[in-house]
Amino acid sequence: MGWMDVLFGRPLATEEEKAERIGPIRGVPIFGLDALSSAAYGPEAALTLLIPLGMAGVAYIVPISLSIIVLLGIVYFSYRQTIEAYPMGGGSYTVASENLGVWPGLLAAASLMVDYILTAAVGISAGVGALISAVPSLEKHTLLLCLAILVIVTLVNLRGVSEAGGVFMVPTYLFIFCLLGLIVLGAVKALLAGGHPVPVVAPPHLVGATATLSLWLLLRAFASGCTALTGVEAVSNGVMAFREPAPVTARFTLTLVIAILVAMLLGVAFLSKAYGIAATAPGEQGYQSVLSQLLAAVTGTGVFYWLSIGSILAVLALSANTAFADFPRLARAIAQHGFLPHGLAMRGRRLVYTQGIYALAFATGALLILFGGVTDNLIPLYAVGAFGAFTLSQAGMVMHWRRVGGPGSKKSMFINGLGAIATGITLLVVLVAKFTEGAWITVILIPSLILMMRMVRRHYNYVALATYDATRLNTSDLTPPLVVVAIDRWSRITHRAMCFALTISPDVTAVHVDDGPGSDALVTQWREVVEEPARQAGLKPPPLAVVTSPYRFVIRPVLEFVLEMEKAHPQRLIAVLVPELVERRWYYNLLHNHRSTVLKALLLFQGDQRITVINIPWYLSGDPTASRRAGRL
């Protein structure tokens, strides 16, 4: 078992794929963790915007949350329909490109890619940020902690889907248990107290109202709360990963995720109002998260409080995993259409799309390093991609039903049309409300990605056309190539190369770069050890061409010799034989000059179709006599 097996697990055969498919129990942590974790910051984001209204503002969290839940419901029904219509998976990208055309498809693809990268980066850094507020002494290691988590998440995902679900099950279900427990306990207490429960730990005192209610304020609060919807599309992208019948299992998993999320959003909104809990200003003295206040108010700061806080930290950090489960699948779908490098569509040792995982890990790592592991500034912009994809997906579904027709298609069109309009408006609100806060970065990034994808596709098309061959094997000219052998001295290495050269062609020329005194001796030796035996064997004697090098360059004169020979024989192929000593241990290579490697590279880049480089390796292995004699210097 090599180190790769320990780190990544043994290779999996293609036949083992079915066994790797997952059910709803594993599906919720893998594809739902991102959506569920957003319950930890969505309501808080909305409440933060209500701060200027003072205690009166808290009441508005209930209608805002209800609106978000209605939107969530619309999105849910829309994605149920998508899973059914597209059982092979692919989500917004597939739906948009199949129903709306190439450009909207690429727009959806770019939006989703940006969103996944941001999800991974924001998830990891938010988790580490929460950990650091609990243990302030870790602050100086922020970036290191972020990158360590990134490495762990990457390794876990490289091991494969099923085991990734295993690792993430405990924190996800602990988080669900804690939050639903909090809500049930809080609701019971509130009902028993007739709607006005007494908090165990009182929330911080509120400053009075500094602003009056306006529709714009409510809209902005709604837009911020909509970050709770990010991650909902994940299940529909990953249908293929589910146990058969895949669409049924996927739909059931989606239902579970949405039901839990709705319960959480509703519960948090209701309890915030009942306990009179408002947001505190983030980044200022005395800041405490809404969930932390709520937990303290309902249960006090005992074991349950710390258990819940711990699960929130874990789930936030691991929500990055949803991106890791889904980004490679999205990238694969795009790559299969030729818009991203083909390597992203190849499965690796463990049946996962290895290169997609590397690409996401690389982009996320770059983002984390760029922002020093503090990606608070990225949070405002990361719903843009999600709502862009929602809108395109649902608009695409409308076209889908119009094309498909049949009974019920009118109703389906209405559901998806409603969804498209609702998410489209939300996207506009999010864009306008957050443009200066950072949404403009997305507005630049997405078109750049689209442009890049078009260029990739264009190049693949070009290569396919340029290499397309409808002709039959051309046997008209099978003249052997002119062979050039680069020679430094007469040795077993060059001897072997000369023998090989003579097996493939009668036209062999040796070329030697004049390096002073040794060259004359070589010319004399050549006549005796090469030309004469060749003549005796009835072969054309291979001449030795000695080229001079006033600048002591060794490679350039050989290259020039080959290029000139090519010019002199416009009809012939040229094969350049490069004899090369191969050391069995890498460090011995430090002792040799690497002219042959450089020569090969130069011939490749300065040469053309008619020049071929042939490597003649000579292995230094087990000549015990030579080894023994070398001991005596």
Place this chain on the structure above:
Amino acid sequence: MGWMDVLFGRPLATEEEKAERIGPIRGVPIFGLDALSSAAYGPEAALTLLIPLGMAGVAYIVPISLSIIVLLGIVYFSYRQTIEAYPMGGGSYTVASENLGVWPGLLAAASLMVDYILTAAVGISAGVGALISAVPSLEKHTLLLCLAILVIVTLVNLRGVSEAGGVFMVPTYLFIFCLLGLIVLGAVKALLAGGHPVPVVAPPHLVGATATLSLWLLLRAFASGCTALTGVEAVSNGVMAFREPAPVTARFTLTLVIAILVAMLLGVAFLSKAYGIAATAPGEQGYQSVLSQLLAAVTGTGVFYWLSIGSILAVLALSANTAFADFPRLARAIAQHGFLPHGLAMRGRRLVYTQGIYALAFATGALLILFGGVTDNLIPLYAVGAFGAFTLSQAGMVMHWRRVGGPGSKKSMFINGLGAIATGITLLVVLVAKFTEGAWITVILIPSLILMMRMVRRHYNYVALATYDATRLNTSDLTPPLVVVAIDRWSRITHRAMCFALTISPDVTAVHVDDGPGSDALVTQWREVVEEPARQAGLKPPPLAVVTSPYRFVIRPVLEFVLEMEKAHPQRLIAVLVPELVERRWYYNLLHNHRSTVLKALLLFQGDQRITVINIPWYLSGDPTASRRAGRL
């Protein structure tokens, strides 16, 4: 003119070498800067050990300096003889290995290599240290400054010897002018005042004596003062760099360097006594260097003071340049004997031993990074290498004269014998006095280097013996190789590879890794487009072997196919043709898998003498029709 020309200067032809040779005016800065700069710390090092004796101790600097000057005189006469006897250069290494044998030669070589690396590191960090004591705000950038200076010195040296001398002339001659000016001015003032001059700026008040005089104390002060001798051997190593007649020019340059150094040592000792200047404790409050005190006492803190301090800083930092001028020449001499990689003996574009410069820059950089640019701790140990080399060199010269014989050889033997004994005793004193301070590092490092050099030589011997070939060209079996062509699909790329294969051998087999649906189509197509035309042309139709890959690996099955074919045909050569798409722009390579590169590497490392890899490049260039059609997706 490319960037390499701008950075390193245009390439120099071998014939231009004479013009690059230097006279004494350039020779003093290039080969003498290290020796001269030691006047800035040698006397100070001796005086520092005399601090416990109080003002009474200052008087002992005169006899100590005189002893050092006597030692310097012995070393000078010894090296004059060496230059005459060895006009090709090579210094201690050459002398020791030719006269004392391989092991003493390697001991001298290792000692000198360690010494040069330390000279470069200590010179740069001492210079930066002095700069930082003048401008304390730069302290946090210590390492960065050290590395920046290292890069500049490296670049200057890569440009070639002559220009390097040009860059270093100004600070060296300014340093000589300032120090000799100080001495003359101080001496005149002292004589006019009848031996008791009044300082312009009084030196710091001295603490009383805390120890009594002992021979051991004087010996240690002498040992520390001996750091003034480091760098003296440089001229004899570089004789070849001097203008013809090289030995005469070199000897004259050595005389100049030693004369200036003696004048400086004598002047500093005499003036310190006359002005009553003692050393202050380094690293403690109120520290001021002896030269700074002396300058202030003789001339006050005016323009001349700052000019002198500036030139001391520059010369200290640039003394590293002596190491850069000499280490590559030493490494070349060792490499020519096969004890270091041959690359160190090759001259680069600008007639310098490029790889030696890189090796020294790398070792120095590593040392600077390891010690954070603060190499004060290395100063105590860096005379060990120099005195080891002195002793071996002079012992070697004794053997030389014994062998040569003739008139005057007795006298020469006496001079070198005296030198060997004097420097040998000094080496012992330095080792004992500084062992715990760091000399033990050298005692470990030098034998390790010797061991490494023996291993390099042993391996070269082994390669030479293993590849030695006294036989004539073997023409007994010129059967063409079995050719294997790796095929993914039928395209212009694979078409070209098949054509090439058929020109070099009639036995061609194509191998294809089963990748699902496309493979069956390829098998059908193969019969039609390859086998049939081949048959019609009267050739043996090349079969297509399809190999399966349950783990989706593509490279391993091809490798295994080749190895099995090799086993099945023990008498045949195998040529593996790897068709490869070559993109003209590097970034397009990101779009392609690099299986051919991996296959080539694996075949090289898992293959043997009978397997040859042939690269068939296919260039994507200028097919305007395809390019135009690719524009329309």
